[in-house]
Amino acid sequence: MTLTHTQAPPAVAARALTKVYGEGDARVHALRGVDVSFATGAFTAIMGPSGSGKSTLMHCLAGLDTATSGTVHIGDVELTGLGDRRLTQLRRERIGFVFQSFNLLPTLTAEQNIRLPLDIAARQADEALFDRVVDTVGLRDRLRHRPSELSGGQQQRVAVARALIGKPQVIFADEPTGNLDSRSGAEILSFLRTSVRELGQTIVMVTHDPVAASYADRVVFLRDGELVTEVAAPTPETVLDTLVRLEA
Amino acid sequence: MLRTALAGLRAHLMRLLLTSVAIVLGVGFITGTFVLNDTMEAGVAERVTADAGKVDVVVLPKTGVLPEEVLDRVRALPGVTEAQGLVRGGAPVLGKDGKTAGDFPTTAVSVVSGRLDRTNVVTGAGPGEDDRAAVLDENTAKAQGFRVGDTITVLDHEQNPHDFRLVGLIDTGVDQELGFTGAVGFTTDTARRMTGVKGYAEIDVAGADARAVAAAVGGAYTVKTGAELADDLARAAGVENQMITLGLLMFGLVAMFVAALVISNTFTILVAQRTREMALLRCIGATRGQVFGSVLLESAAVGLLASVAGLIAGYGLASLAITVLAALDSPLPTDAQAALTPPTVVAGLAVGLVVTVGSAVLPARSATRVPPVAALRDHAGEPAFRVGLVRCGIAALFLVAGLGTTAAGVFVLEPGQQVSLVVVMAGGVLTFLAVLVLGPVLVRPLSAFVGWVPRRMFGVPGRLAVDNAARNPKRAATTTVALTIGVTLMTLISVVTASTRLSLTVKLDEQFPIDYLLAGQSRDAVVPRSVAEELRGRPELDSVAQIRQVTARVSGERLSVGTFEGPVEPYVVAGSMAGFGPGEAALSELTAKALGVRVGDSVAIETRRAGTASLRVTALLDGNQSTLPPVTVAQGPFDAYFGAVPDARVMVNVRDGVPLERARAMVDAAAAPYPDVRVSSSTEIRGQFDETLDMVLMIITGLLGLAILISLFGIANTLSLSVHERTRESALLRALGLTRSQLRRMLSVEALVLGLIGALVGVVLGVVFGWAAMRAMLDGAVMSVPVARIVLFVALAGVAGVLAAVLPARRAARASIVGSLTPT
Numbered sequence A: 001m002t003l004t005h006t007q008a009p010p011a012v013a014a015r016a017l018t019k020v021y022g023e024g025d026a027r028v029h030a031l032r033g034v035d036v037s038f039a040t041g042a043f044t045a046i047m048g049p050s051g052s053g054k055s056t057l058m059h060c061l062a063g064l065d066t067a068t069s070g071t072v073h074i075g076d077v078e079l080t081g082l083g084d085r086r087l088t089q090l091r092r093e094r095i096g097f098v099f100q101s102f103n104l105l106p107t108l109t110a111e112q113n114i115r116l117p118l119d120i121a122a123r124q125a126d127e128a129l130f131d132r133v134v135d136t137v138g139l140r141d142r143l144r145h146r147p148s149e150l151s152g153g154q155q156q157r158v159a160v161a162r163a164l165i166g167k168p169q170v171i172f173a174d175e176p177t178g179n180l181d182s183r184s185g186a187e188i189l190s191f192l193r194t195s196v197r198e199l200g201q202t203i204v205m206v207t208h209d210p211v212a213a214s215y216a217d218r219v220v221f222l223r224d225g226e227l228v229t230e231v232a233a234p235t236p237e238t239v240l241d242t243l244v245r246l247e248a
Numbered sequence B: 001m002l003r004t005a006l007a008g009l010r011a012h013l014m015r016l017l018l019t020s021v022a023i024v025l026g027v028g029f030i031t032g033t034f035v036l037n038d039t040m041e042a043g044v045a046e047r048v049t050a051d052a053g054k055v056d057v058v059v060l061p062k063t064g065v066l067p068e069e070v071l072d073r074v075r076a077l078p079g080v081t082e083a084q085g086l087v088r089g090g091a092p093v094l095g096k097d098g099k100t101a102g103d104f105p106t107t108a109v110s111v112v113s114g115r116l117d118r119t120n121v122v123t124g125a126g127p128g129e130d131d132r133a134a135v136l137d138e139n140t141a142k143a144q145g146f147r148v149g150d151t152i153t154v155l156d157h158e159q160n161p162h163d164f165r166l167v168g169l170i171d172t173g174v175d176q177e178l179g180f181t182g183a184v185g186f187t188t189d190t191a192r193r194m195t196g197v198k199g200y201a202e203i204d205v206a207g208a209d210a211r212a213v214a215a216a217v218g219g220a221y222t223v224k225t226g227a228e229l230a231d232d233l234a235r236a237a238g239v240e241n242q243m244i245t246l247g248l249l250m251f252g253l254v255a256m257f258v259a260a261l262v263i264s265n266t267f268t269i270l271v272a273q274r275t276r277e278m279a280l281l282r283c284i285g286a287t288r289g290q291v292f293g294s295v296l297l298e299s300a301a302v303g304l305l306a307s308v309a310g311l312i313a314g315y316g317l318a319s320l321a322i323t324v325l326a327a328l329d330s331p332l333p334t335d336a337q338a339a340l341t342p343p344t345v346v347a348g349l350a351v352g353l354v355v356t357v358g359s360a361v362l363p364a365r366s367a368t369r370v371p372p373v374a375a376l377r378d379h380a381g382e383p384a385f386r387v388g389l390v391r392c393g394i395a396a397l398f399l400v401a402g403l404g405t406t407a408a409g410v411f412v413l414e415p416g417q418q419v420s421l422v423v424v425m426a427g428g429v430l431t432f433l434a435v436l437v438l439g440p441v442l443v444r445p446l447s448a449f450v451g452w453v454p455r456r457m458f459g460v461p462g463r464l465a466v467d468n469a470a471r472n473p474k475r476a477a478t479t480t481v482a483l484t485i486g487v488t489l490m491t492l493i494s495v496v497t498a499s500t501r502l503s504l505t506v507k508l509d510e511q512f513p514i515d516y517l518l519a520g521q522s523r524d525a526v527v528p529r530s531v532a533e534e535l536r537g538r539p540e541l542d543s544v545a546q547i548r549q550v551t552a553r554v555s556g557e558r559l560s561v562g563t564f565e566g567p568v569e570p571y572v573v574a575g576s577m578a579g580f581g582p583g584e585a586a587l588s589e590l591t592a593k594a595l596g597v598r599v600g601d602s603v604a605i606e607t608r609r610a611g612t613a614s615l616r617v618t619a620l621l622d623g624n625q626s627t628l629p630p631v632t633v634a635q636g637p638f639d640a641y642f643g644a645v646p647d648a649r650v651m652v653n654v655r656d657g658v659p660l661e662r663a664r665a666m667v668d669a670a671a672a673p674y675p676d677v678r679v680s681s682s683t684e685i686r687g688q689f690d691e692t693l694d695m696v697l698m699i700i701t702g703l704l705g706l707a708i709l710i711s712l713f714g715i716a717n718t719l720s721l722s723v724h725e726r727t728r729e730s731a732l733l734r735a736l737g738l739t740r741s742q743l744r745r746m747l748s749v750e751a752l753v754l755g756l757i758g759a760l761v762g763v764v765l766g767v768v769f770g771w772a773a774m775r776a777m778l779d780g781a782v783m784s785v786p787v788a789r790i791v792l793f794v795a796l797a798g799v800a801g802v803l804a805a806v807l808p809a810r811r812a813a814r815a816s817i818v819g820s821l822t823p824t
């Protein structure tokens, strides 16, 4: 089954993506030929039962891991066959990350953490954007604090700010609210959605939470390493329904 | 609990292996020292027993020599199959330059033939009955470039040269006098003729028992059996071996102390990383004691394995050292087989075990403090470090005590005495303890200081690295202190040798503001006065000064009494030497103190020709500066008291503008007729000092290298543990765009900062205590800080740190991002 998005060109696209872990008896087909693309300026959620290959897909799309076969494009760059140096370069310039936990360097302040990707790439920060992002996520008075002095929600907001500040072509978020209480989670999700609406940011988010998925413009569903269906303009109910159907 | 401890061991095998390297090296060095000592002693024993087997009884003089008639009496004894007198006395061998070889006159010995011959001829043969043949000890032959078949010239006791054919080379064995002066062997007759000695240094007897010989020679001489002689010889040689062994053990102790720090740090980190594991054990019912025991048990297992490896390494090291020493023809006895004796095995295992387990006690105790609920917490996090008042108080106490003690050693006690040095060193140890306690407090500011440049030079990786270096101050402090010890000692030794060098040079310049010195070997008065008189007439020379001296009894003490002629600066500190003449004496301050006299008092000198003369002390001289003998009298009276003795030293200054080669040729020509008058320039004298000091510096630096090596393993260990702890952090950085090489660079810079901190503290301590030790050791010491060398130490410490980071950094860079991001 092939799912193509109507708008072109996509920010990220994968064709016939497979990923096999292990050898012999221990072989696991984490991805079995996934074709998917993510439109520029869209907020897409990837859902599926545990072990369905969501994280693997995200890692392959982001160039953190190499697929066994198939191709991945970020914008006009094909990832297949790129060496570590080029992949690192690509992550620096075009990709932002928000992970489930352990997003921040404990030795750096919130502000230093936010500016870290730019510093690593030796790029100048867009100060107007910095101010706007910091104000949006409400971290103005927390900039000098270190991660250990921030709550879990605040830490994730720092991570979101960090992902936004580099104006990446796409932000990948792996369960960004997985460790948060529902209120902090809701905050983070609305920041993500705001950044898509107001800054035109492209976001791909892995989640297993139907409520989180409902913030997205579109939800794609994985099962046993295959893309099985998708829902446009999701609500928690439609997502949950689809999940229940898949698990059955 | 045993199973848990062993499981812990297996899980952390790699890290524990790194730790054990520290113990292996330390134990290896210590056991190596013991093996070396045992082997040398065995070598000595082998030789002396073989020697002693040839002799049944020996007769030795209590003072002086054994007269001929003693030998006659022994020979007349019934049962004596053979008795030989051994002659021993000075007979300088001339080198190829026609001047006496070595700093001391060669000792001539008689080589007897037959069963009583104890000479160990290694090449060629003994002189036999040939009065024109001689043998030479290997070292002198090698140093002077003589081979069997050459003709050598030896001076007799009246300084007349005689030629001999060199027929063989001998090994002087355990005889320390011969080892020191070198030996030349002749037939008994020749030896007697050359040395002018009337009598024997020893009579060897075969075929009689000691009691009969003792009865025959009477109580004026010592009579021993061959076995007793062997014991005496072995003991004398053993003392020298023991000094070497003790010296080596000191370095072994330093290495073990550094190893202890490294081990303690490793266990602390391992315990911290296993907080959850410990807590889980406590949750399922393990008592505090059991947790404590499991950590100690683990350390005991590591200590035991490493000590066994250390024993093997030590044995290998000693065997290697013996092979090398033998190949270098070292005078040490190296012919015995290296052996691991049970006491060595026990000592090696005990040291390794005690140090390892001892170092694990504190970490084990902190393991017991882990509360069971820690198992339920998600993340242990960084241990918070606060600058405790108690810590600062203790450190201040040590610091005040240490600096106070040092100051007392430097400013209160008399320089040049052993007590002063010991006190200064005690102060050093106390100060070091202060630094040890204060270390965690110092690490942050120091890393900020040291990291100033890398932080700006290496961008984000540099900044992160500098932060990481001081992230866990206790860990960083212990890691760097291990390196500090080695660097402190190296710097201290460098400062002391450089200052000694400078002090001696300054003294040389002050004492001998001279271009050439003419003197015999070992201060013998051998320069005929005519040499100085001839030189004095030369227009090329600016000044010629002579010093003469003899040994005489002064107010009951045997002292050097002398005089001078020509311009010599006396360095008067009290009284005056104006109009110095008959009936007057000038004393060095120390001599005056020893005799208990002051300016105006009298001293009694037993002269050779004028009975006892009473002299008034008119001046005291600074013995450190003045070249004059301890007791100086005017020239005329000296001749009246002691006759026309030759000059001991002639000091020559070249007139400005005269080419040095010409002056040298002239001075050489004046000395040429006298083989025992040696010409040296102040540059040559300085060169000899330099060579000796360089040698000392090299040996000590080499031995301290071990401690430094161990501390580098410590840095590598700490770093690899930190890398392990920060796996997810590294993965995050890589995800955010840090390249592999940037990640490697980050860890290299962290190691660089750690290395530099350790080196910097070491350099400061080393310079301060090098200065203090120098002040305590030598009155009027001139300080010199070898800046280039010290900068080199610091740079090398940095480089070494970076090298220590290579493996951990590679591992960190190779880790897969995805694998490391996923929480385990």
Ligand SMILES: Nc1ncnc2c1ncn2[C@@H]1O[C@H](COP(=O)(O)OP(=O)(O)O)[C@@H](O)[C@H]1O
Binding pocket: A021, A022, A028, A029, A030, A048, A049, A050, A051, A052, A053, A054, A055, A056, A057
């Ligand atoms: N490093 C790995 N080695 C072997 N199997 C793996 C590895 N990572 C993931 N898998 C397997 O691949 C499948 C997909 O995993 P993952 O992408 O993490 O799923 P999800 O994120 O949807 O829970 C699972 O069966 C998992 O066990």
Ligand SMILES: [Mg+2]
Binding pocket: A054, A055
């Ligand atoms: Mg997952």
